[in-house]
Amino acid sequence: MSEQAVVSLRNVTKSFGAGGVTALQSIDLDVRPGEFVSLIGPSGCGKSTLLRVVGDLVEPSSGEVIVNGKSARQARRDRDYGIVFQDAVLYDWRTVEKNIALPLELLGWDKGRQTERVRELLELVELQGFGSHRPWQLSGGMQQRVSIARALSFAPALLLMDEPFGALDEMTRERLNSELLRIWQASGSTVIFVTHSISEAVFLSTRTVVMSRRPGRIAAIVDVDLAQPRNADTREEPRFFELVTEVRDRLREGGLDEESTAPGEGELVVSEETP
Amino acid sequence: MRSRLRRAAREWLPAALVFVAGIAIWEGAVRGFGIENFLLPAPWDIIGTLVDDWGELSSAAFFTFREALAGFVIGCSAGFLVAAAIARFRLLRTAIMPYAIAAGAIPIIAFAPITNNWFGVTGMSSKIAIAAILCFFPMLVNTMKGLTSVPASSIELMRSYAASELTIFRRVRVPTSLPYVFAGLKVGTVLAMIGAIVGDYFGGSPGALGVEIRRWVGIFAFDQAWAGIVLASALGIVFYGSVAVAERLAMGWHPSVRGARPE
Numbered sequence: 129m130s131e132q133a134v135v136s137l138r139n140v141t142k143s144f145g146a147g148g149v150t151a152l153q154s155i156d157l158d159v160r161p162g163e164f165v166s167l168i169g170p171s172g173c174g175k176s177t178l179l180r181v182v183g184d185l186v187e188p189s190s191g192e193v194i195v196n197g198k199s200a201r202q203a204r205r206d207r208d209y210g211i212v213f214q215d216a217v218l219y220d221w222r223t224v225e226k227n228i229a230l231p232l233e234l235l236g237w238d239k240g241r242q243t244e245r246v247r248e249l250l251e252l253v254e255l256q257g258f259g260s261h262r263p264w265q266l267s268g269g270m271q272q273r274v275s276i277a278r279a280l281s282f283a284p285a286l287l288l289m290d291e292p293f294g295a296l297d298e299m300t301r302e303r304l305n306s307e308l309l310r311i312w313q314a315s316g317s318t319v320i321f322v323t324h325s326i327s328e329a330v331f332l333s334t335r336t337v338v339m340s341r342r343p344g345r346i347a348a349i350v351d352v353d354l355a356q357p358r359n360a361d362t363r364e365e366p367r368f369f370e371l372v373t374e375v376r377d378r379l380r381e382g383g384l385d386e387e388s389t390a391p392g393e394g395e396l397v398v399s400e401e402t403p
Numbered sequence: 404m405r406s407r408l409r410r411a412a413r414e415w416l417p418a419a420l421v422f423v424a425g426i427a428i429w430e431g432a433v434r435g436f437g438i439e440n441f442l443l444p445a446p447w448d449i450i451g452t453l454v455d456d457w458g459e460l461s462s463a464a465f466f467t468f469r470e471a472l473a474g475f476v477i478g479c480s481a482g483f484l485v486a487a488a489i490a491r492f493r494l495l496r497t498a499i500m501p502y503a504i505a506a507g508a509i510p511i512i513a514f515a516p517i518t519n520n521w522f523g524v525t526g527m528s529s530k531i532a533i534a535a536i537l538c539f540f541p542m543l544v545n546t547m548k549g550l551t552s553v554p555a556s557s558i559e560l561m562r563s564y565a566a567s568e569l570t571i572f573r574r575v576r577v578p579t580s581l582p583y584v585f586a587g588l589k590v591g592t593v594l595a596m597i598g599a600i601v602g603d604y605f606g607g608s609p610g611a612l613g614v615e616i617r618r619w620v621g622i623f624a625f626d627q628a629w630a631g632i633v634l635a636s637a638l639g640i641v642f643y644g645s646v647a648v649a650e651r652l653a654m655g656w657h658p659s660v661r662g663a664r665p666e
Binding site for chain 1 (some may be wrong): 554556557560562563564565566570573574578581612654656657658
């Protein structure tokens with residue numbers, strides 16, 4: 129199975145500093161092509177670190193990280209993935225178009241092809257007519273759509289997303305969730321998605337990886353067998369609520385696992401809403 | 404068009420009125436209280452001297468301005484380059500930054516007689532040196548702050564595209580640092596003018612503004628001395644203004660330059 133896996137993690141551990149905090153401990157995970165995998169867990173459980181390990185932005189202390197059949201470092205050098213952060217990370221000195229085209233410039237695409245691709249992407253994220261705007265002229269939700277368009281611009285097989293909708297209000301978040309699913313299905317890419325919203329994880333993913341409190345470990349993996357394509361009605365299905373409950377239970381078990389935690393604290397750490 | 408004019412008027416009129424009122428009070432006070440010329444000449448007399456002695460005054464002012472400009476270019480370039488090197492190499496930063504910050508507290512102008520010994524009293528180079536040293540430290544500290552205040556995620560994004568350090572420097576660090584760089588440059592314009600004129604005071608070539616101001620005071624030509632000071636201030640303001648205009652041109656994208664959201 130690891131032959132065809134897009135991302136394959138073997139016994140990955142990450143500690144910060146000499147004898148310092150262990151952020152990740154013995155992580156084993158395979159992500160198959162076309163999957164949408166969510167990483168969920170309490171704050172400080174290392175889910176963002178895990179995402180950065182996959183992207184070779186953080187080096188693991190030990191263990192093996194294989195992306196697209198090669199080392200994470202080589203995958204990054206080959207620009208095998210696109211990344212979206214919690215804040216949109218748009219450069220104010222570039223227009224929306226130029227922000228989307230940034231990776232294409234670095235890849236040396238010619239101008240005509242860039243313009244054509246940017247036009248497609250603006251359409252995909254429904255921002256036609258905003259190409260020549262400056263990032264700070266857009267709302268938070270629109271900025272995040274630009275950031276997603278930029279990550280998709282060079283059609284990477286893998287998309288890494290670090291709480292991309294964490295700073296947005298609930299209504300914008302739900303709308304962008306639906307948009308993201310549409311984009312994911314259209315592009316056929318593999319997504320690893322970090323979140324601390326249980327309902328978001330269940331709504332979006334094909335599998336939800338539940339992580340325990342520090343040191344970050346995989347507490348459980350919940351298969352999300354909701355039918356595709358998903359839409360607003362999906363959130364009303366009994367199966368949706370069953371899965372939300374299951375993920376919440378797994379999170380509680382993971383939280384109480386922590387030896388240094390006072391009893392019950394784990395239950396308070398994660399709520400369904402944005403903190 | 405008319406509304407733009409009106410907006411411009413509303414923005415500039417108060418300051419213009421204060422200026423005119425200030426000059427009028429000055430003129431009135433000098434005449435009314437019979438203030439001695441060596442204490443404070445009347446504005447009208449200063450203006451008269453500016454017109455009468457324009458040739459001598461402007462050539463002196465321009466001479467000193469050239470000293471200031473050369474010092475500004477050398478000092479700011481050096482400040483920027485050293486900041487770029489320090490920002491890149493952590494070891495250099497920890498080794499040099501404490502001294503750079505401490506050096507900012509040294510009254511460099513006290514060195515003016517010394518630089519005269521080093522670079523020659525009569526030439527331009529000793530004044531250029533003073534102006535350059537004065538510009539160097541604020542430029543270094545500001546640029547340094549700008550280059551290292553880039554958000555971590557901005558760098559991570561570029562690294563995810565396997566961008567080289569040089570690409571990150573050119574495409575992210577430099578644009579992010581521009582507001583700081585221009586703050587350093589603007590401080591530099593003022594310091595360069597001060598450095599050049601004070602350098603002149605400790606000896607310089609005849610025809611330099613600082614030398615001339617001292618000479619005029621010595622021969623009780625206070626109208627000329629004041630006209631020289633006014634001209635030096637005007638040049639300083641123009642110098643500062645040109646950098647401010649360059650800032651607007653270079654950072655037209657910046658929210659602080661463009662104002663609030665259009666919606």
